[in-house]
Amino acid sequence: MTLYKEYDRLLVAVDCIIFGFHGDKLKLLLIKRDFEPEKGKWSLMGGFAKREESLDDAANRILTSLTGLKDVFLEQLYCFNSVDRDPVERTISVTYYSLINIEDHDEELIKQNDASWFDLGDTPNLIFDHNEMVERAHQRLKYKAEHYPVGFELLPPKFTMPELQSLYEAIFETEMDKRNFIKRIGSLDILVKLDEKKRTSGKKGAFLYQFDPEKYQQQLKTGNKFQVKP
Amino acid sequence: MTLYKEYDRLLVAVDCIIFGFHGDKLKLLLIKRDFEPEKGKWSLMGGFAKREESLDDAANRILTSLTGLKDVFLEQLYCFNSVDRDPVERTISVTYYSLINIEDHDEELIKQNDASWFDLGDTPNLIFDHNEMVERAHQRLKYKAEHYPVGFELLPPKFTMPELQSLYEAIFETEMDKRNFIKRIGSLDILVKLDEKKRTSGKKGAFLYQFDPEKYQQQLKTGNKFQVKP
């Protein structure tokens, strides 16, 4: 009973676009590839799908192997499928993008994998079609951040308004007025203002806030849509 | 030199969600599956990817084999990847959704393939995870139609305002005010009003319009974004 016998089987790669945020800049985690072809060049972190594992699981495995993190934001992006995208053998690549709090990653694993963080927009040239993957991931992030509260995945649990604003400015590649920004975010009613202040080497401290998933659920039930305009 | 030797190769299916529009209703083109497993059940049109062909090409091949159409709107949707989604063998499915003018399809091919059109929202139960694929395609269509001028792909080259409006109402599953609708579409300045009228068995004829891709390009250059609010 060999149904499907006559069809081709293909190599399936899973590549991860890993975003972080630090010091007003969106960051990308890249590795120096340690196997042929293109050994030594910069590349996204990736691996091959296994027969007995879903691609979602594979993406999580790959992400964890580089960052040590589990249960972080990870979403399928696109399947890159040109015939000649990998010179060795026909391989399709299903990409996933991840948003992580950059403070959480495991330094040791990063070193072991010859990885490092780059400013998005100041990335080295990447192998194969990985530049295109990054571009598409950024487009998706813009859309996603505009319509869903995913920005907080890139920040520590407690953050200040100026931090949140410069995150959105980095994602959307624009500047915003801080009064209007606070009004907009405030009107969403999904944050909790804490009594603590954060003093960033800096003069006057800024109040800390937390994202409250329950408040967000409440807003959804009420029919209010999350939206942050670029 | 057998790089990548130790990795698994997987079956890669390509499934197409084919949308049409007729008589105020969004339609879906489905086939009665003619091979095991699940032979005789309703299913999306699909096939297997070939080693020497991109998935985009495969999707086009599959679409053409059922509809006779080439060069129509066809966009990758999502890669469905659960381990057990196909009971016969581990198979991932890369889905594509297509928007076609329902008048253009080839009746003969439809018959040969045991296919027929269903109202979206009145579809039979589909095999495997195909119901989920349809749901995701509809979500994507809502987004796409809101932000890009893809609605016209579902209409004949010449169409009336009431037709266009009921298309958007079908996609968004809402009702709209016709005066506001015309104002919104008009302000986009991407249509050409023709001197002809279309008399639909009906009393007073309605003016015909055409989508003008050049005007749309012009608008993009001017920085005006296409947007039709649900």
Add this chain to the structure above:
DNA sequence: GCAAAAGTGTTGCCACTACACCCATGG
């Protein structure tokens, strides 16, 4: 005491919604 960053309100405009009547035609 001064430099650097945080915080705070008001006004004007534009875009969107709501809404009701007349017109043309075929039967």
Add this chain to the structure above:
DNA sequence: CCATGGGTGTAGTGGCAACACTTTTGC
């Protein structure tokens, strides 16, 4: 002549952008 569907304008409102000064604190 009447039923059906196509076409048209206005007024009110709410949300968004533009905009500048005061406060706190570390040095």
